[in-house]
Amino acid sequence: MKLRSLxxxxxxxxxxxxxxxxxxxxxVILDLEDSVALAAKDQAREAVAAFLATDRPCPVFVRVNxxxxxxxxxxxxxxxxxxxxxxxxxxxxxxxxxxTLLALMGAQALPILPIATETPAAVFELxxxxxxxxxxxxxxxxxxxxxxxxxxxxxxxxxxxxxxxxELVRSLTLFGAxxxxxxxxxxxxxxxxxxxxxxxxxxxxxxxxxxxxxALHPAQVPVINQAFTPTQAEIDHACxxxxxxxxxxxxGVVQLDGRMIxxxxxxxxxxxxxxxx
Numbered sequence: 001m002k003l004r005s006l007x008x009x010x011x012x013x014x015x016x017x018x019x020x021x022x023x024x025x026x027x028v029i030l031d032l033e034d035s036v037a038l039a040a041k042d043q044a045r046e047a048v049a050a051f052l053a054t055d056r057p058c059p060v061f062v063r064v065n066x067x068x069x070x071x072x073x074x075x076x077x078x079x080x081x082x083x084x085x086x087x088x089x090x091x092x093x094x095x096x097x098x099x100t101l102l103a104l105m106g107a108q109a110l111p112i113l114p115i116a117t118e119t120p121a122a123v124f125e126l127x128x129x130x131x132x133x134x135x136x137x138x139x140x141x142x143x144x145x146x147x148x149x150x151x152x153x154x155x156x157x158x159x160x161x162x163x164x165x166x167e168l169v170r171s172l173t174l175f176g177a178x179x180x181x182x183x184x185x186x187x188x189x190x191x192x193x194x195x196x197x198x199x200x201x202x203x204x205x206x207x208x209x210x211x212x213x214x215a216l217h218p219a220q221v222p223v224i225n226q227a228f229t230p231t232q233a234e235i236d237h238a239c240x241x242x243x244x245x246x247x248x249x250x251x252g253v254v255q256l257d258g259r260m261i262x263x264x265x266x267x268x269x270x271x272x273x274x275x276x277x
Contacts (some may be wrong), residue, residue, distance in 0.1 A: 001059060001085070002026050002275075003138060003183050003212040004228035005221045010035035011044035011062075017051050023218035024225065027059040032075050033066070033090050041071060045078035052082025061113060063088035067100055076104055086111040086137045091118045091145070094125025098132040111137040113185070116176065117169045118145035126176035138183030140214060141173035160197065174209055186213040195223055202227035211275075230272045238269035 007025035009016050011032045020028045030051065036044045048062060062084045065071035068091070076087075089101055092114030102109050112135050116122055123146075129139055143155040143166050155166040162170060170187075177184035186205035189198045202213055202224050213224050230238070244254045245266050253262045 001137070003185065005213060005215050005224040006061070006185065007215045007218065007221055008035070008063075008188070011048050012036045012040040014047040014051060017047075020218060021057045021060070023221045025058060025215065025218070025221045026212070026225075027061055027085065029061045029063050029088055029214070030084075031063045032071075032079075033063050041065075041074070045075060049078050049082055052079060052084055059085035061086040061088050063090060063115075066091035067097060072101075072104065076108075080105060080108040080110070083108075084110060086113050088113045088115065090115045090142075091122070092116050093119060093122045094128040095131040096125070096128075098129070098135055102132075102135055109135070111135065113137045113140060115140055115142050117141040117143075117173055119149055120146070122146075123169055123172065126172045127179060129176055129180040129182070133180045133182060136180060136182045138185050138212070139173060139177035139180060140185035140187060141170060142187050143169075160191070178209065183212060184210045186210040188214045188216050189220065190216065192217050192220070195219075198223050199227060228275070230275055234272055235276070238272040241265055241269035242273065 003026050005025045006027045006029055007020050007023055008029045008031050009020040011030045017028070017030070030048045032041065032044055032048065052060065062075070062079045064075040064087055087101065087105070087110050089097065089112055092098065098112055098114060101112055114129070114136070116126055116129070116139050129136060143162060146166070146169065147153070147155045152165070155162055157163060174184050186202070189201045191197055198220055205213055206228050212228055215221050215224055240256060241261055244256060244261065245251060253260055255261065
């Protein structure tokens with residue numbers, strides 16, 4: 001499943017579901033957690049169940065409430081019959097949390113996308129997701145709940161960059177995802193009107209090794225999709241690198257356009273071409 005862009009939609013706003021699904025996002029996340037007030041949870045569950053019963057033009061994920069919330073059993077009872085494409089698990093704390101969710105789903109188990117950095121304990125479990133990789137669709141992180149959990153004033157500098165603790169958490173999520181062999185999904189860019197900033201943020205994420213990103217508004221989707229889609233120049237270069245090594249598999253190092261190319265470059269080229277699938 002291609003996962004460049006994952007668009008959040010509040011689950012109590014069914015009027016937005018069809019627009020979100022038509023946004024060309026690679027997946028839509030119907031959110032039963034933070035964007036839905038407690039009094040509206042039942043109504044939101046009904047709306048999600050109704051939408052899941054229709055023909056879906058793109059993959060649909062559901063973010064349920066946290067394991068310790070007392071709400072997740074009702075969430076799963078409402079949405080599992082409609083077979084969403086994945087369950088997004090907030091406040092995940094490593095492989096143990098994934099195992100708990102799998103047990104709750106039982107025979108109806110679906111792929112899981114943990115939001116893996118929202119509590120202090122979660123940060124120390126980022127290396128454990130490889131133990132449950134078969135259950136995972138990817139791994140992502142968030143920069144809002146964790147500072148609130150530890151009493152930090154903010155996760156960002158005045159210019160929008162993450163402060164050092166949250167750069168660390170971002171990096172650990174990236175490496176945790178790649179250790180597990182699953183998609184590494186960058187967190188949201190909250191400045192909805194800042195298309196230029198979004199483009200730079202998404203480009204940085206791809207440069208660093210993230211394979212996709214979450215979105216908060218349909219207008220962000222085209223920018224994110226473009227950032228995580230290889231350019232024609234990148235595709236052409238990758239094809240040339242792959243062809244050089246294919247012509248002589250015994251080579252360790254070759255020269256291309258005056259630069260030395262070795263096996264790590266081949267791996268990078270193969271990754272570029274894999275994004276086209």
